[in-house]
Amino acid sequence: AQKITQTQPGMFVQEKEAVTLDCTYDTSDPSYGLFWYKQPSSGEMIFLIYQGSYDQQNATEGRYSLNFQKARKSANLVISASQLGDSAMYFCAMRELNQIMIYNQGGKLIFGQGTELSVKP
Amino acid sequence: NAGVTQTPKFQVLKTGQSMTLQCAQDMNHEYMSWYRQDPGMGLRLIHYSVGAGITDQGEVPNGYNVSRSTTEDFPLRLLSAAPSQTSVYFCASGGNEQFFGPGTRLTVL
Numbered sequence: 001a002q003k004i005t006q007t008q009p010g011m012f013v014q015e016k017e018a019v020t021l022d023c024t025y026d027t028s029d030p031s032y033g034l035f036w037y038k039q040p041s042s043g044e045m046i047f048l049i050y051q052g053s054y055d056q057q058n059a060t061e062g063r064y065s066l067n068f069q070k071a072r073k074s075a076n077l078v079i080s081a082s083q084l085g086d087s088a089m090y091f092c093a094m095r096e097l098n099q100i101m102i103y104n105q106g107g108k109l110i111f112g113q114g115t116e117l118s119v120k121p
Numbered sequence: 122n123a124g125v126t127q128t129p130k131f132q133v134l135k136t137g138q139s140m141t142l143q144c145a146q147d148m149n150h151e152y153m154s155w156y157r158q159d160p161g162m163g164l165r166l167i168h169y170s171v172g173a174g175i176t177d178q179g180e181v182p183n184g185y186n187v188s189r190s191t192t193e194d195f196p197l198r199l200l201s202a203a204p205s206q207t208s209v210y211f212c213a214s215g216g217n218e219q220f221f222g223p224g225t226r227l228t229v230l
Binding site: 004033035037043045047050091093108109110111112113 | 179
């Protein structure tokens with residue numbers, strides 16, 4: 001069965017420093033996608049970054065990068081140059097991509113428990 | 122584009138009451154889904170749909186019904202509300218990048 005594990009309930013980082021949020025996953029499917037979402041205190045879910053299991057390079061989106069280590073089944077989020085506005089809950093999620101082949105798009109997301117990041121001025 | 126919209130934003134129910142949470146998207150996405158988020162937990166999938174007329178159960182479907190008569194709308198029905206259904210409910214649509222609605226905060230007394 002699919003499983004996502006985020007072992008850091010809370011993290012602190014100094015403003016302008018980099019921070020790594022850990023995520024490990026478990027799946028028996030060779031095709032899958034990994035996601036990170038940000039949830040600020042206002043409650044909305046904001047998509048940050050996506051990594052496909054067959055992507056050769058680690059995904060990057062601005063200050064966000066995904067450190068994808070397939071053999072270790074880890075997909076850590078790295079935020080460079082932290083800003084006060086980065087304080088939020090961060091969720092790692094996974095979707096098995098065989099569902100894409102069957103349903104043409106979309107697919108069930110499995111979420112981790114989340115990591116609460118606090119950026120200190 | 123409005124994206125994904127949800128109504129209501131807040132709702133208080135008494136045990137045994139029924140209600141429908143509304144979800145609509147204007148991005149022509151085939152895939153839509155409902156999640157619930159409980160304190161200290163990530164989102165859990167309730168039901169999903171891969172197109173009009175096609176729905177399936179997710180991880181926690183008990184106590185909830187869905188239907189999909191149009192591409193745009195995907196309502197979630199609580200048939201007989203229970204305190205265990207107190208949660209924040211999110212609707213989502215899309216492919217690789219799934220767009221989430223703003224959420225509905227439901228309290229069942």
